[in-house]
Amino acid sequence: xxxxxxxxxxxxxxxxxxxxxxxxxxxxxxxxxxxxxxxxxxxxxxxxxxxxxxxxxxxxxxxxxxxxxxxxxxxxxxxxxxxxxxxxxxxxxxxxxxxxxxxxxxxxxxxxxxxxxxxxxxxxxxxxxxxxxxxxxxxxxxxxxxxxxxxxxxxxxxxxxxxxxxxxxxxxxxxxxxxxxxxxxxxxxxxxxxxxxxx
Amino acid sequence: xxxxxxxxxxxxxxxxxxxxxxxxxxxxxxxxxxxxxxxxxxxxxxxxxxxxxxxxxxxxxxxxxxxxxxxxxxxxxxxxxxxxxxxxxxxxxxxx
Amino acid sequence: xxxxxxxxxxxxxxxxxxxxxxxxxxxxxxxxxxxxxxxxxxxxxxxxxxxxxxxxxxxxxxxxxxxxxxxxxxxxxxxxxxxxxxxxxxxxxxxxxxxxxxxxxxxxxxxxxxxxxxxxxxxxxxxxxxxxxxxxxxxxxxxxxxxxxxxxxxxxxxxxxxxxxxxxxxxxxxxxxxxxxxxxxxxxxxxxxxxxxxxxxxxxxxxxxxxxxxxxxxxxxxxxxxxxxxxxxxxxxxxxxxxxxxxxxxxxxxxxxxxxxxxxxxxxxxxxxxxxxxxxxxxxxxxxxxxxxxxxxxxxxxxxxxxxxxxxxxxxxxxxxxxxxxxxxxxxxxxxxxxxxxxxxxxxxxxxxxxxxxxxxxxxxxxxxxxxxxxxxxxxxxxxxxxxxxxxxxxxxxxxxxxxxxxxxxxxxxxxxxxxxxxxxxxxxxxxxxxxxxxxxxxxxxxxxxxxxxxxxxxxxxxxxxxxxxxxxxxxxxxxxxxxxxxxxxxxxxxxxxxxxxxxxxxxxxxxxxxxxxxxxxxxxxxxxxxxxxxxxxxxx
Numbered sequence: 128x129x130x131x132x133x134x135x136x137x138x139x140x141x142x143x144x145x146x147x148x149x150x151x152x153x154x155x156x157x158x159x160x161x162x163x164x165x166x167x168x169x170x171x172x173x174x175x176x177x178x179x180x181x182x183x184x185x186x187x188x189x190x191x192x193x194x195x196x197x198x199x200x201x202x203x204x205x206x207x208x209x210x211x212x213x214x215x216x217x218x219x220x221x222x223x224x225x226x227x228x229x230x231x232x233x234x235x236x237x238x239x240x241x242x243x244x245x246x247x248x249x250x251x252x253x254x255x256x257x258x259x260x261x262x263x264x265x266x267x268x269x270x271x272x273x274x275x276x277x278x279x280x281x282x283x284x285x286x287x288x289x290x291x292x293x294x295x296x297x298x299x300x301x302x303x304x305x306x307x308x309x310x311x312x313x314x315x316x317x318x319x320x321x322x323x324x325x326x
Numbered sequence: 327x328x329x330x331x332x333x334x335x336x337x338x339x340x341x342x343x344x345x346x347x348x349x350x351x352x353x354x355x356x357x358x359x360x361x362x363x364x365x366x367x368x369x370x371x372x373x374x375x376x377x378x379x380x381x382x383x384x385x386x387x388x389x390x391x392x393x394x395x396x397x398x399x400x401x402x403x404x405x406x407x408x409x410x411x412x413x414x415x416x417x418x419x420x421x422x
Numbered sequence: 423x424x425x426x427x428x429x430x431x432x433x434x435x436x437x438x439x440x441x442x443x444x445x446x447x448x449x450x451x452x453x454x455x456x457x458x459x460x461x462x463x464x465x466x467x468x469x470x471x472x473x474x475x476x477x478x479x480x481x482x483x484x485x486x487x488x489x490x491x492x493x494x495x496x497x498x499x500x501x502x503x504x505x506x507x508x509x510x511x512x513x514x515x516x517x518x519x520x521x522x523x524x525x526x527x528x529x530x531x532x533x534x535x536x537x538x539x540x541x542x543x544x545x546x547x548x549x550x551x552x553x554x555x556x557x558x559x560x561x562x563x564x565x566x567x568x569x570x571x572x573x574x575x576x577x578x579x580x581x582x583x584x585x586x587x588x589x590x591x592x593x594x595x596x597x598x599x600x601x602x603x604x605x606x607x608x609x610x611x612x613x614x615x616x617x618x619x620x621x622x623x624x625x626x627x628x629x630x631x632x633x634x635x636x637x638x639x640x641x642x643x644x645x646x647x648x649x650x651x652x653x654x655x656x657x658x659x660x661x662x663x664x665x666x667x668x669x670x671x672x673x674x675x676x677x678x679x680x681x682x683x684x685x686x687x688x689x690x691x692x693x694x695x696x697x698x699x700x701x702x703x704x705x706x707x708x709x710x711x712x713x714x715x716x717x718x719x720x721x722x723x724x725x726x727x728x729x730x731x732x733x734x735x736x737x738x739x740x741x742x743x744x745x746x747x748x749x750x751x752x753x754x755x756x757x758x759x760x761x762x763x764x765x766x767x768x769x770x771x772x773x774x775x776x777x778x779x780x781x782x783x784x785x786x787x788x789x790x791x792x793x794x795x796x797x798x799x800x801x802x803x804x805x806x807x808x809x810x811x812x813x814x815x816x817x818x819x820x821x822x823x824x825x826x827x828x829x830x831x832x833x834x835x836x837x838x839x840x841x842x843x844x845x846x847x848x849x850x851x852x853x854x855x856x857x858x859x860x861x862x863x864x865x866x867x868x869x870x871x872x873x874x875x876x877x878x879x880x881x882x883x884x885x886x887x888x889x890x891x892x893x894x895x896x897x898x899x900x901x902x903x904x905x906x907x908x909x910x911x912x913x914x915x916x917x918x919x920x921x922x923x924x925x926x927x928x929x930x931x932x933x934x935x936x937x938x939x940x941x942x943x944x945x946x947x948x949x950x951x952x953x954x955x956x957x958x959x960x961x962x963x
Contacts (some may be wrong), residue, residue: 137607154640245653254662320372324360421734
């Protein structure tokens with residue numbers, strides 16, 4: 128290419144537009160949630176109490192912390208501190224893994240209690256509770272899927288920082304992966320109260 | 327094009343950590359609020375706190391406050407569309 | 423391909439890689455546009471053949487060429503191919519990629535690699551859709567809408583079909599992100615919003631709809647997949663779900679998708695009409711803002727597809743009312759095109775014929791849409807052949823004709839050769855006549871009460887169905903002549919220069935075919951409007 132074009136603001140804007148699509152993607156599940164909640168307010172409270180609030184709260188704090196380290200990584204690279212950047216992005220990945228491990232134990236416990244989509248135990252609890260758990264599994268599952276994608280992306284970015292492909296002069300890829308990661312956090316900010324804290 | 331506008335000045339670590347602490351406090355607050363029975367208001371309080379937390383994440387972690395108006399307009403458009411999708415579905419659900 | 427391309431210059435030869443690899447790994451927007459165009463035309467031909475067999479089955483009552491199950495599968499696959507693989511990507515992905523960056527004075531789109539990725543998503547989705555036809559429990563038989571509960575219970579290969587549609591949706595989203603960013607960030611010097619060609623305006627409005635509506639289809643299709651695989655029950659009443667919510671979520675995307683299909687077509691028509699009337703587009707800003715208004719109002723009306731679904735009467739009333747609002751910006755556009763024609767020196771070149779018939783057919787389809795939007799009339803017309811006729815008028819008569827117009831308008835630019843105008847006019851006449859016979863008869867028989875998606879019918883619907891099928895043969899003949907003429911034109915037609923139509927937008931100022939980065943060393947600077955024809959003359963071949 129004879130003519131190198133660079134537009135970091137445009138790249139960030141493109142990422143934001145992609146995040147708008149992610150918001151709408153999750154909104155489909157929140158739409159189903161809101162309709163079901165208006166239909167089964169009592170059953171949702173009952174079902175919500177079956178979720179482990181400690182797992183939810185700890186995971187919230189873990190994700191918030193991972194967002195913090197990711198935001199700090201940008202500051203670090205802007206200040207030219209490559210080693211610090213790598214430590215910060217790596218800790219984001221670490222926190223993402225902690226989140227997923229928590230999720231694994233949480234889901235194992237629930238599945239151990241016979242609560243999973245299509246289970247007989249769930250059918251006995253009635254349609255309201257069933258709907259709650261189906262929505263919970265798919266929302267948390269889709270969110271978990273995004274955690275995996277985001278962590279992978281940050282992993283790639285960390286390697287690129289190490290290799291000197293992402294530099295203090297040019298780091299829009301790091302910014303964009305951070306934007307994606309914050310979206311994952313944002314979704315959880317809504318999932319947590321709506322699923323774990325319904326009375 | 328706009329060669330000088332590529333990058334924003336760094337956000338200070340202190341600002342970021344304070345934001346995180348505020349987010350933690352709000353998380354505690356939403357748990358505490360959920361233990362008080364306020365009827366239907368519970369959901370709205372929870373959503374209000376979640377919206378506040380989102381504003382902090384979007385404004386400071388995602389640095390939207392430093393971006394141009396276009397970014398903010400886009401987010402508004404997405405949220406308005408989101409509100410239309412959910413709100414207008416309720417025209418059906420509530421009156422069925 | 424290589425034989426014909428060797429004679430062409432521009433982006434056909436200037437590539438870092440040669441041969442087929444130079445195409446499938448190219449991030450050049452023109453090459454990606456042509457890749458899209460090739461796939462889309464292929465898919466159109468496949469879909470059209472399926473449509474013709476459907477009409478053939480309906481030639482007379484009773485079992486003639488296919489069983490009921492085959493018929494169900496055929497109309498489903500016809501719908502899936504025509505909607506997801508042809509109309510939605512047709513104008514934005516093919517012609518948008520080809521001309522949008524040049525129109526803006528840019529060297530490429532904002533994210534060329536993402537652009538290539540979107541083409542791969544499209545191809546992957548297309549391959550999955552084809553595999554879905556020939557594998558598993560047989561081709562899907564749900565109709566392209568995949569309504570629950572049938573779609574969660576049928577044993578046919580719905581899983582693969584919805585996965586295919588998911589990837590096609592993702593491809594559409596990526597194109598949308600690219601176009602929004604490109605239009606905001608890459609306009610050349612002097613290209614203010616008021617100098618943007620109308621095609622770019624409509625692509626801009628379309629891109630926002632693609633970005634903000636398509637994800638809803640994504641999640642809906644994922645849920646269908648989950649229902650079938652894990653028994654999720656989100657749309658199952660026994661498990662606390664609600665099947666009507668499926669229809670809401672499906673149409674939340676699929677109604678705005680109608681505007682993804684029609685808005686770029688309106689943009690094409692807005693480019694062609696001024697050029698062949700030698701007059702600036704009437705009401706530039708009204709046209710620009712009506713595009714945005716259509717895009718916005720289009721997100722408010724989805725439930726008018728659901729009057730008979732069992733949703734609340736309140737919702738029927740409100741959505742019916744809102745539906746009529748969409749007619750206002752659409753009417754603004756029709757009036758402005760007609761005003762552009764008024765006292766113009768009209769040249770009936772082939773692109774213009776398609777543009778003019780677009781106005782006529784879209785007006786008929788649009789007025790039929792008002793009949794369907796009125797709840798009272800819709801109760802009678804719902805799920806009849808009238809609906810089928812109506813949406814073919816707006817989708818095929820609208821977007822399809824605009825697509826053909828775009829082919830006749832822009833292909834000479836990219837292949838540097840002109841097709842035979844006389845044959846093109848004959849083909850247009852056959853298509854126009856065949857189209858109206860086919861779909862007007864369909865609308866009429868629908869008003870009489872013939873239901874859609876039925877493979878057999880009562881004898882009193884016989885004559886009109888026969889007329890409709892005969893019309894489809896005329897239509898098919900016209901399409902064959904048109905495609906053959908275009909194919910021969912781009913291979914052996916008379917060479918053309920930079921600006922065969924004397925158009926004023928930027929793509930006609932660069933070489934034919936355009937060079938690899940569209941513009942030479944210097945970035946272009948725009949000083950005149952897109953429809954300022956003063957002093958613009960067609961170059962002699």
